[in-house]
Amino acid sequence: MQQRDWGFAVDFHFPVSFTRDAFAPDNGVLADLMAPAADEPPSRAVVFIDTAVLAARPGLVRDIHAWFAAHAARHITLAATPEPISGGEAAKQGLAVVERVARVGVDLGLCRHSYVLIIGGGAVIDAVGLGASLFHRGLRQIRLPSTTLGQCDAGLGVKNAVNLFGLKNLIGTFTPPWAVVDDSRFLESQDDRSWRAGLAEAVKVAVIKDAAFLDRIEALAPALARRDLPAMEEVVERCARLHLEHITTSGDPFEHGSSRPLDFGHWSAHRLEALSQHRLQHGEAVAIGVALDALYAARIGRLTTAEAERIVAILTALGFRLWDATFDLRDADGHRQVYAGLTQFREHLGGRLTLAMPAGLGSRADIGVFDEALCESALAVLRQLARRSAARVSSRTR
Numbered sequence: 001m002q003q004r005d006w007g008f009a010v011d012f013h014f015p016v017s018f019t020r021d022a023f024a025p026d027n028g029v030l031a032d033l034m035a036p037a038a039d040e041p042p043s044r045a046v047v048f049i050d051t052a053v054l055a056a057r058p059g060l061v062r063d064i065h066a067w068f069a070a071h072a073a074r075h076i077t078l079a080a081t082p083e084p085i086s087g088g089e090a091a092k093q094g095l096a097v098v099e100r101v102a103r104v105g106v107d108l109g110l111c112r113h114s115y116v117l118i119i120g121g122g123a124v125i126d127a128v129g130l131g132a133s134l135f136h137r138g139l140r141q142i143r144l145p146s147t148t149l150g151q152c153d154a155g156l157g158v159k160n161a162v163n164l165f166g167l168k169n170l171i172g173t174f175t176p177p178w179a180v181v182d183d184s185r186f187l188e189s190q191d192d193r194s195w196r197a198g199l200a201e202a203v204k205v206a207v208i209k210d211a212a213f214l215d216r217i218e219a220l221a222p223a224l225a226r227r228d229l230p231a232m233e234e235v236v237e238r239c240a241r242l243h244l245e246h247i248t249t250s251g252d253p254f255e256h257g258s259s260r261p262l263d264f265g266h267w268s269a270h271r272l273e274a275l276s277q278h279r280l281q282h283g284e285a286v287a288i289g290v291a292l293d294a295l296y297a298a299r300i301g302r303l304t305t306a307e308a309e310r311i312v313a314i315l316t317a318l319g320f321r322l323w324d325a326t327f328d329l330r331d332a333d334g335h336r337q338v339y340a341g342l343t344q345f346r347e348h349l350g351g352r353l354t355l356a357m358p359a360g361l362g363s364r365a366d367i368g369v370f371d372e373a374l375c376e377s378a379l380a381v382l383r384q385l386a387r388r389s390a391a392r393v394s395s396r397t398r
């Protein structure tokens, strides 16, 4: 028998822009992304919008129509009035949103050169993004994430997914976007929880990749906690850059290997999200997971106790609550249910456990063994620190 390898390489590039008010009539960021070249037919676009964004900005649909009218001379047309998509994790439950995107695509006769603009939180970006990646095997997807988490993490990557059979992100693809536009005007209308949630990903990536960024987040924490937009723009942009650098330079953008540095703190976070039936937002659960793994890292000599407690203090200053009652849920045999998160991580990675851990502040090295007894001691400290900070907050507000 003869065997021969056949192969090819595909180079992906996508621009990521930072702007304020992408649909102001004189804002040309989106036009530069969609305008056809002289020998190409006019561009057609559809827009899907998270319903919470629509509720927070009632004039947005009108602004979008006006923006397309203002850029008609560049041969960009809006194929239909924007489609609302119910936001939050519900958007990712099952394949309904994926089918909806396909239905819209068929009804409007979209082709592989059509643009799909997705405005929404990470959940809407994931669900519509999956639909757009499947329709005709992939439309040109321009993401406009509207949450902190979306702008500094979820909206930038090359993955999308929906949940099925009760399992998070079970069905999805690796599909690089055509472009990403981080429009900070969207950040203003988030509620306090969403405003804060994405900052957990900034602390996460700072701890394992950039100690100076952690210093900066610490310095900006009071401004971030009082919703200062320029402070948020600075953190979002730096966090986004660190995520993008990882995706584009780590050598494993489609995650064929088992190392997942950007999933530091996520083994428990994913589990806590599910155990809380999504009462905890992804970012809120990540804050807890990062705090827990920082304290664990101190127990295996990867951080000093002072460094780990500093991470906990920064997350607390940003306003996160670092203990959740779901930690106390146990199986019939008394085993904490959160530990199933380790099994799920192991299964997802193909049978071998690989967890990202800090190796000193600002760098990381994976571990392959996890000691539950040490985690119990980290949990005891986390519970105590979280209680202390909750008591401080309630005495201040009394």
Ligand SMILES: NC(=O)c1ccc[n+]([C@@H]2O[C@H](COP(=O)([O-])OP(=O)(O)OC[C@H]3O[C@@H](n4cnc5c(N)ncnc54)[C@H](O)[C@@H]3O)[C@@H](O)[C@H]2O)c1
Pocket (backbone or CB within 6 Å): 050, 051, 052, 053, 056, 086, 087, 088, 089, 092, 120, 121, 122, 123, 124, 126, 146, 147, 148, 149, 150, 153, 154, 155, 157, 158, 159, 160, 161, 186, 187, 188, 189, 190, 191, 194, 197, 281, 282, 283
């Ligand atoms: N694909 C990836 O690489 C990736 C990475 C990280 C997270 N994710 C996914 O992202 C999701 C979490 O994203 P999220 O934290 O953005 O939460 P989310 O999408 O659930 O949004 C949170 C809430 O805010 C609302 N909202 C969105 N933008 C708003 C705005 N500008 N003003 C007012 N309300 C607004 C939403 O409707 C929702 O109710 C999870 O499903 C997670 O699995 C995906």
Ligand SMILES: [Zn+2]
Pocket (backbone or CB within 6 Å): 153, 201, 266, 282, 286
């Ligand atoms: Zn995350």
